[in-house]
Amino acid sequence: MNVLVLGANSDIAYAVAEKFANLQHADITLASRNMELLEKKEADIRTKYGVQVRSVYFDALDAESHADFYKGLDPKPDVVLLSFGVLGDQEKAQADFNAARRIIETNYTGAVSILEIVAADFETKRSGTIIGVGSVAGERGRRSNYIYGSAKGAFLIYLSGLRNRLFKNGVHVLTVLPGFVNTAMTEGMDLPGALTLQPEDAAGDIHSAFLKKKNVVYTGWFWKYIMMIIKAIPEFLFKRLSL
Amino acid sequence: MKLSGWGNYPRIECRGQSFETVSELRKMFAEALETIPRGMGKSYGDSALADHVIFTRRFNKMLDFDRETGILTCESGATLSAVLDIFLPEGWFLSITPGVKSISVGGAVAADVHGKNHHRAGCFSECVIFLDLMLPDGRIMRCSRSENQDLFRATCGGMGLTGMILNAAIKLQPVASSSIDETIVRCSNLDAIFDAFDQYDKTAYSVAWIDCLAGGSRMGRSILMAGDHSNSGPLDPPRAPGLSVPFDLPGLCLNTWSVKLFNELYYRKSPSRPEHRVVSIDSFFYPLDGIGRWNRLYGKNGFTQYQLILPPEAGKKGLRRILHRIAESGAGSFLAVLKLMGPQNNNLLSFPMAGYTLALDFKIEKKLFPLLDELDNIVIDHGGRLYPAKDVRMTRSVFQKGYPKWKRFVQLREKYGLSNKINSLQSKRLGI
Numbered sequence: 001m002n003v004l005v006l007g008a009n010s011d012i013a014y015a016v017a018e019k020f021a022n023l024q025h026a027d028i029t030l031a032s033r034n035m036e037l038l039e040k041k042e043a044d045i046r047t048k049y050g051v052q053v054r055s056v057y058f059d060a061l062d063a064e065s066h067a068d069f070y071k072g073l074d075p076k077p078d079v080v081l082l083s084f085g086v087l088g089d090q091e092k093a094q095a096d097f098n099a100a101r102r103i104i105e106t107n108y109t110g111a112v113s114i115l116e117i118v119a120a121d122f123e124t125k126r127s128g129t130i131i132g133v134g135s136v137a138g139e140r141g142r143r144s145n146y147i148y149g150s151a152k153g154a155f156l157i158y159l160s161g162l163r164n165r166l167f168k169n170g171v172h173v174l175t176v177l178p179g180f181v182n183t184a185m186t187e188g189m190d191l192p193g194a195l196t197l198q199p200e201d202a203a204g205d206i207h208s209a210f211l212k213k214k215n216v217v218y219t220g221w222f223w224k225y226i227m228m229i230i231k232a233i234p235e236f237l238f239k240r241l242s243l
Numbered sequence: 244m245k246l247s248g249w250g251n252y253p254r255i256e257c258r259g260q261s262f263e264t265v266s267e268l269r270k271m272f273a274e275a276l277e278t279i280p281r282g283m284g285k286s287y288g289d290s291a292l293a294d295h296v297i298f299t300r301r302f303n304k305m306l307d308f309d310r311e312t313g314i315l316t317c318e319s320g321a322t323l324s325a326v327l328d329i330f331l332p333e334g335w336f337l338s339i340t341p342g343v344k345s346i347s348v349g350g351a352v353a354a355d356v357h358g359k360n361h362h363r364a365g366c367f368s369e370c371v372i373f374l375d376l377m378l379p380d381g382r383i384m385r386c387s388r389s390e391n392q393d394l395f396r397a398t399c400g401g402m403g404l405t406g407m408i409l410n411a412a413i414k415l416q417p418v419a420s421s422s423i424d425e426t427i428v429r430c431s432n433l434d435a436i437f438d439a440f441d442q443y444d445k446t447a448y449s450v451a452w453i454d455c456l457a458g459g460s461r462m463g464r465s466i467l468m469a470g471d472h473s474n475s476g477p478l479d480p481p482r483a484p485g486l487s488v489p490f491d492l493p494g495l496c497l498n499t500w501s502v503k504l505f506n507e508l509y510y511r512k513s514p515s516r517p518e519h520r521v522v523s524i525d526s527f528f529y530p531l532d533g534i535g536r537w538n539r540l541y542g543k544n545g546f547t548q549y550q551l552i553l554p555p556e557a558g559k560k561g562l563r564r565i566l567h568r569i570a571e572s573g574a575g576s577f578l579a580v581l582k583l584m585g586p587q588n589n590n591l592l593s594f595p596m597a598g599y600t601l602a603l604d605f606k607i608e609k610k611l612f613p614l615l616d617e618l619d620n621i622v623i624d625h626g627g628r629l630y631p632a633k634d635v636r637m638t639r640s641v642f643q644k645g646y647p648k649w650k651r652f653v654q655l656r657e658k659y660g661l662s663n664k665i666n667s668l669q670s671k672r673l674g675i
Contacts, residue, residue: 009263011301037264040318044304047315048329050493184301222403 001026004077006058007084007112008032011183012133012219014041015203016081021049023207029077031058031069032084060084060110061102070117079210080118082111083133085152087185093147100147112158118160121137121173129172129210132159136177136218139227142243163215175216176206179223195222246296249538250287250635251491252545252607255668261298268407269298269381279667280403281349283322286354287410287548288635289668290402297407299349305329306410313415314372319349319408324532326415327524328479334414334478336524338370344481344529349408354632355593357469359448359528362585366593368399372412376405379664383409384646397655400593402631404652404670405661420476423448423527426469428517429510433463433566437599439558440583443469448527454506455579455603456499458570462563466513470527482525487535491543497606499573531578541606547635549615550594550602552584553627558598561625565601565618572614576604591648591655592675594630602633612636631669642673648658649675 003020008030020026028045030038030053038055045053058069070076085164086106093100115130122128137145138152157174163173180186180196197205203217209217218224230243247254259281262268267433271278271341281291282299303320305386313327323337324344330336341356350356352374355366376398378589384406386395398405428441430436442451446469509593531537539548553561562581587596605611619641622629628645629637643649652675656662 034264036266040264040306043306047305047308058320183259184263188244188259 001079002026002029002075002077003079003081004029004031004094005074006031006080006082007060008041008055009034009037009080010083010085010133010185011199012178012181012202012206013081013083014207015199016083016131017041017045018048018200019207020079020201021045021051025049025051027052027075027078029056029073031056033059035055041126055194058114060106060114063110063113066114066117070114070121076121077118079129079131080115080126081131081133082115084110085133085135085185087145089147090143090145090147096175103147104151105150107152108158111155115158115162119166119171123166123169126169127171129174130159130166130204131174131176131210133176133178134159136223136227137181139177139229140238144243170211172213174206174209174214176209177216177218177223177227178202179219179226194218195226245592246281246284246292247545248288248291248635249285250545250547250607251538251541251543252547252635253292253668254545257292257294257296259296259298259583261301263301265377265383265409266407268297268302268377270343272377272379272381272407273663277664279665279670280319280349280407281365282320282350282352282353283345285343285346285350286402287546287633289672290632292581292668293666299347299407302409302495303347313417314412315415316410317348318410319347319352321348322346323348323351324481330415330526331418331421332478332480333635334417334419336418336421336472338414339364339367340528341367342529342531344532348411348413348647349403351412352399352408353401353403355588355590355595356632357584357595359450359468359562362444362449362583363447364591365585365587366595368588368590368593368638369663370414371499372414373425374398374411375409377407378407379406380660382414385480393655394659396590397592397652399588400590401652402669403667404590404656404665404666404675405659412497418472418478420473421479421481421524422473422521423470423524424473424478424519425468425522425527426517426519427513427522428467428469429513429515430465432461433465433559433563436463436465436467436581439465439467443467444583447471449582451581452509453566453579453581453601455566455569455576456492456503456506456573458567462566462570464510466510468527472524473521476521479523482523482533488537488539488571491539493542497541502576513621541604544607546604546605546606547611548578548602548633549618550630551599551618551622551627552594552596552598552600552630553622553625554596554598557625558627561621561627562599564621568614568617568621569603572610574605574611578602578604591652592631592646594628594632596628600630602630605668631673637673639672639674642675649673 088103135152137149205219278295279293280294299320305317449469451465
């Protein structure tokens with residue numbers, strides 16, 4: 001099995017890569033822009049699990065390059081984990097459209113571009129798994145991060161459509177909805193300890209959802225119920241809240 | 244964010260940043276006015292507390308493992324627990340391990356930790372082949388016994404005050420199984436336990452639980468646990484963490500009476516004649532890691548561990564005085580540990596020296612600090628010292644008397660531009 005990790009420098013993605021290397025003895029292809037970091041992670045996985053690992057440069061924003069990037073992969077992946085994304089700065093994005101565009105294009109446009117290429121390959125092969133890491137922020141818009149949230153929301157709809165399309169070809173599409181996870185992205189935020197997972201725990205949830213061929217998984221499980229409540233709040237009330 | 248050491252005391256507001264690459268760290272050093280590296284936050288007191296801390300937890304990659312020599316090169320944030328998860332099933336174990344495995348390799352170097360085999364194997368630095376250290380100006384120094392020896396001797400045991408440990412090459416020891424052949428010896432008083440330590444001197448590992456509230460003829464009654472790696476048996480992976488203490492227990496749960504009761508039961512449940520058994524590495528080395536966040540048992544005001552060491556001969560007398568004073572005060576602790584240590588090394592601030600070390604947990608309460616001040620005097624009078632990795636309150640003068648090389652440490656900090664740039668609450672209190 002070969003697992004391609006797009007955005008391997010995200011803490012959750014990396015922890016998932018470790019799970020696959022450790023528990024399935026899968027070979028790993030790490031893709032991201034920061035090669036200094038990727039090469040260390042390559043050494044880490046190789047040292048720990050003795051599997052084949054390689055690092056490949058990948059830029060989510062450079063959609064033009066995506067076809068060549070995928071063509072260059074040998075062997076082709078059996079599992080693609082898409083986990084790149086950028087939280088950005090909401091206030092900056094409100095004031096400067098270029099900042100907003102960067103958030104939207106990284107989280108959404110770039111994801112569509114590369115996943116369409118992967119989907120075409122998996123559809124022909126009639127096998128494969130696509131794991132897309134979204135966010136609970138994509139389930140309801142909030143003033144503190146709605147630019148990010150809307151891009152992630154679009155990505156969630158995209159994944160559900162992709163699942164619908166690929167189901168008949170035996171391709172598994174797994175949507176991951178992380179709640180609070182202690183990662184580089186959330187560093188410095190005051191997260192509620194009891195609701196916050198470590199990346200390894202989130203990765204464990206993702207890996208077992210992969211094994212069980214689930215469609216949607218929340219990390220941790222309680223976020224499903226938290227979001228059920230948040231989504232049920234009527235808009236006339238929700239607009240008055242500061243969540 | 245609020246941070247504290249493992250003792251949950253003190254708890255202060257800090258700004259924390261983590262890094263994953265050398266270039267990120269270099270930038271943090273350049274921007275921070277003053278900072279302190281922080282690993283897993285398992286030192287008990289204020290060694291890794293400051294207004295600004297740099298977490299190593301994401302700088303935790305394993306870079307190389309040589310299966311011929313057993314030398315592992317890893318980044319400082321890698322935990323001992325991660326090392327065991329990966330390499331114990333392959334037949335490798337840490338050459339030196341403390342009683343907690345959820346600490347980082349960098350932290351193990353910085354505190355120059357010791358384990359149950361100190362009498363034969365020395366401190367953690369014994370298994371360190373080299374270190375890469377980043378100074379606040381961004382320079383990276385390879386430090387070993389032959390290269391930048393001054394920095395090596397200061398960094399091992401230097402409590403993070405010599406810069407950021409980036410990588411360490413550590414030598415693991417081959418083991419035939421993940422089991423330990425353990426012997427349990429019940430000792431009815433202090434003389435008996437001193438004899439038992441001598442008798443089991445050839446055993447690789449030894450440590451004793453001691454009843455610090457027993458007085459009179461039973462003073463110092465103990466249970467010695469001695470062990471060697473088994474020559475046969477399975478190589479099982481370490482166990483997954485067990486249940487956690489979900490919240491701070493009311494401080495009242497631990498009082499003289501509950502501790503006395505616990506001690507009595509614990510002492511009696513052990514066999515009256517030496518008994519042999521085979522146990523797992525986890526239960527022999529890391530009994531407390533089985534219970535997550537056990538520090539909450541001491542209540543929300545937190546606790547401290549008082550760990551002292553006394554040289555062998557004067558030490559026996561000193562230990563009697565100390566145990567007498569503790570039994571009299573009634574300030575008891577569940578966890579009271581005694582161990583015979585081997586000779587001291589050449590590092591500037593490493594804690595161990597030949598003699599007896601005693602470690603006691605105390606919950607923080609008003610009457611505690613005056614008692615510890617009294618104990619300090621006994622320790623110093625008998626040529627002993629306290630362990631900085633556990634400390635939260637010793638005075639500058641107690642520290643300086645215990646660590647005669649402190650001046651060299653301060654000079655080295657000046658020489659490498661560390662004095663004003665890397666500091667913890669502890670370093671300021673101790674004046675180093």
